[in-house]
Amino acid sequence: MNARAQSPRPITIAVVALGGEGGGVLADWIVDLAQHGGYLAQATSVPGVAQRTGATVYYVELFAKAAADAAGREPVLALMPVPGDVDIVLASELMEAARAVERGFVTPDKTLLIASTHRVFAMTEKIALADGRADAAALLAACREAARELRAFDMAALAEATGSVLSAVLFGALAGSSALPFPRPAFEAAIRRGQVGVERSLAAFAAGFETARPGEAPLPVPTLMDDPARAAPAAIRDLMESTAREFSGEAGAVVLAGIERLTDYQDPAYAREFLARLAPFKEIERERRAGSGALLAETARQLALAMTYEDTVRVAELKIRSSRFARVREEIRLEDGQIFEIAEFFHPRTQEIADTLPAPLGNWLMRTPWARRLVDRATRKGKVVKTTSVGGFLLLYALAKLKRLRRRSLRFNAEQTGLAKWLDLVAATARVDYPFAVQVARMRGLVKGYGDTHARGQAKFGTLAALIPRLRGRSDAAAKLDALIKAALADEDGQALDNAIAELGAAEPASASG
């Protein structure tokens, strides 16, 4: 009755990958492996422009030659995966694995899903003004839920460690899963026949094979917020210890990080100023007793960042440290016998130069047209500074030395005035509406970056700060401000924020205006 019941079936394999990632090579290896192992193989794909970094699917079907010979007929193999009918899905990246789930290729009764857990972020995740990344845990959970069996681990890391490509690790994982009726040497022979980068591919293959074999690999442990191994400088050890006693929970960790940051940025005295500014908020938390400490933590976080605003001195200081040289060396994977040079891209403008100068001088420069024009002309183009050259290094070294003048600089004075106002606003708000005050504290995070980015953030912050009195007293003030902050981060030019504010006006309850 059922024509299918007596009939042998093909093994169906979908490779989901990003264009240019080697999905085609993997499909070729599988075809070659199968043909040498007594199977008929058919593979197809839709490369086209998807080759240019887009999501793409390669599809392979394998059919036992013996079964075809026994029947005396050729099988009809499909050219695309049918949802619910895919035996193996090989995913070169976590979101692509989740996309295969979303497209129905991964089903609990059938599919072995072999996926790399690393992320290649989509454009829309990358261009967000803050954090636009998808929830990797949710992606992985969906893979686990939908698959009959999941073998997932960071294959990009293995590929990198073996100096090879991800497709070789994936091929190894496929072999290690024992899902195909071919022994390990048959897989390796297919790589050898490919004749491209054989040795490295075999190493990557072996890494994938071993990791996939003993079942599911442990999930990557999220990196800790702080590195406990790091020792605090001698001068602030006492301060750190007393702070650790006085603050607890999230706020404690943040304040400690803040102290270190401020000391590194200026000196221990500056860190004590930070603590003094936090005192009122510690008091607010103490009065609330059972409180979450969220306000103190958020205020401390934003205050520490704001007090250590990025200026020319700071940048110069960070660029010349030996730890930075070591980091670059590691990042570019410098090999023995190689030499590296670092060039920086600076574009200081008149404003930044004035900012660094002592306040009276800085003000004079900004207000004196001829002097300004002169500096404007000199700074029209960006500068490339070679930090690894003696001259370049000394230039940055000298700039970093200006740290001593920082407290008298134009920017420092402006920043302190702004910070005092914002802290007063947070404190005043906290007395009437605690959750709202947490958002007012968080709002300061809009100010970040350099140049125009900083100016745009500052403008958005100013817009929201002006709205605080209007929001105060509304029962949904915290939620509204949260939404406004999100809108401020939705686009660069502030269009979304303008729309959100316009809506706010329209939706305002009548009572608030009266």
Added chain:
Amino acid sequence: MAERSFKSEVAKLRLGAGQEFRGEGILAVTKALLQSGVSYVSGYQGAPISHLVDVLADADDVLRELGIRFEASANEAAAAAALAASINYPLRGAATFKSTVGTNVASDALANLASSGVTGGALIIVGEDYGEGSSIMQERSHAFAMKSQIWLLDPRPNLPSIVRAVEAGFELSEASNTPVMLELRIRACHVYGSFVTRDNARAAFTLRDALENPARDANRIVLPPASYLQEREKVEKRWPAAVRFIEQHKLNEVFKGDADDIGIVMQGGMYNTVLRSLEILGLADVFGASRVPLYVLNVTYPLIDTELVGFCAGKKAVLIIEEGQPEFIEQAVNTILRRADVATRVEGKSMLPMAGEYTGAVIKEGLRKFITAYRPDLLAEGRAGAALRAADDRVAKAKHSVAGQVHGRPPSFCTGCPERPIFAAMKLVERELGPHHVSCDIGCHLFSILPPFNLGNSTMGYGLGGAGASAFNTAGGRRAIALVGDGGFWHNGLASSVGNAVFNKSDNVLIVVDNGYAAATGGQDVPSSAADNALRATKNPIEKAVRGVGVDWVRTITRTYDVGRMRDALKEALTTAVKGPKVIIAQSECMLNKERRVRPLMRKRLQGGERVVRERFGVDPDTCTGDHSCIRLSGCPSLTLAPNPDPLRREPVTKVINSCVGCGLCGEVAHAAVLCPSFYRASIIANPTAWDRLKHKVRSAVIGALQRRIDAHLAAA
């Protein structure tokens, strides 16, 4: 040179009788052309038929041995026009391009060819770029076949069937004096399979024979009164001849089944998907034995009335499986059965969606509906109901949990792409001068319409970027910006986008993206390519051509990565008082092809112990504040995110991964847009010279001493 080298594929073209060819569908077509004794092939590249053109471009030796002329045509119209050689002479020829876009361009020549009729077999091989992965508007080539009366083949998607279609196509063409179109979908072009080869055939009558003995027949030229005669000949002679040939040679196939009160009529290209769906539903085995009778149209135009009537007569209902719209076949079948007074119900778009690709899921659902309506008894309960529901629940749950988390991932500019800085510069100009209307073209540069650039208002076709802005020809005020690639420029753009703008005194700005290749289609050479090419004339500068048709204001930017210069040139073009079109030629080699060209050379030099400097960029995570404006002005794949190492910051920092090719854009953008000082360029010197080492020693001594002082100070702080 094309993106891939096809020298190993070329060897497959030499296979002789009884040998096995293994490879892609489109390469099987190429081999079948040689087996059929073609005298000439013309083509314009584009997915999914690029490989046919690329292989023939690499197969000069084989072609010369067989006396075959291969034309890398300027565009599809030129490729189709080449088929004129088959009108007067017994010469077999083939033209190939992407469809329907290529067929649109070719249709002038195709219509003339079809009216004239052919003596030698003329085959038009179109890659039907429809459905998933397609880069063009969703239309059908079927309409072109019908309007010009060109026979349309749509073979089953396996290599033996495709090869037979090529060979039978030439015979059909000659038997009916009509050009034949072979339609291959994307997956069929890329399907890897095998077939048994025959020897290549050398044409008895050669191109030279034709030139030495020109033949002429005024009745074969489209001019009244011959054109009226030709139309009559089409329906009175050529059509019946084609029907006879198709019937006699059984080009269409009938597969019998025991459930013979119903049946399925399908385009040949749908066969494998239909069979798999039937198999999943329990109605067929994997070898193609179906319980439901099948009528497979390997020829979808013309339909063979007698075959259709024979298949449908006595059946309750048939299901037409016809991808795309309008449903030409279904309409025709209704007419044929009505005329023959056959009462069989015709289902089709009633059970399958009118639009969109017929994937396995879609066809399975349509078949289920059809069988449920007419033969519910055939559908056995497959898996146990409860288990099925549990599985479905889990899938639903999984899908629900990733809803909104799976971002779209459209194609984008490659790492180090020289086109990216052009759009970064446009973004910067937009900030200063406000948004402009941007008329796009076809090519990789069309990715500008997507994030992060979001630039572009329309695209009208290959080489038509400038023409697409031609209505916006107002005196004073804001100008429109148009784009065209070097591929589009030589395809059609010189006349339609440049000459047209000069003649109509346009004030608009045209940016010609000159990256040295037809990059989007696989990196083929164009007349302005910088590469040496033994068979084609390259190195014809675009600027010369542009000035030649009368443009006075031309700026050539020889390094697109210089964002500052790009920006200034664009600003000047948008604001200058000079009248007439403003053309900016933005030159830098396609990075994908450059890397392919340069990398092996670098490796060789490295191994030879030569000094090699590699540059790449990086971001210092302690100065990056996680705003990502650099990504919004670039979007390079090597520019990505990493967790913020700063415990106080939540936003991920920008990170440059090792795939960076050091194009320089990040630094240029940081300068031009006054972004942030976090970017650095690292130069890695392999096999340093003695001078390098000495310099390094001195520097390390000075810098090391100072760094030790800083470290000591930090520890004490």
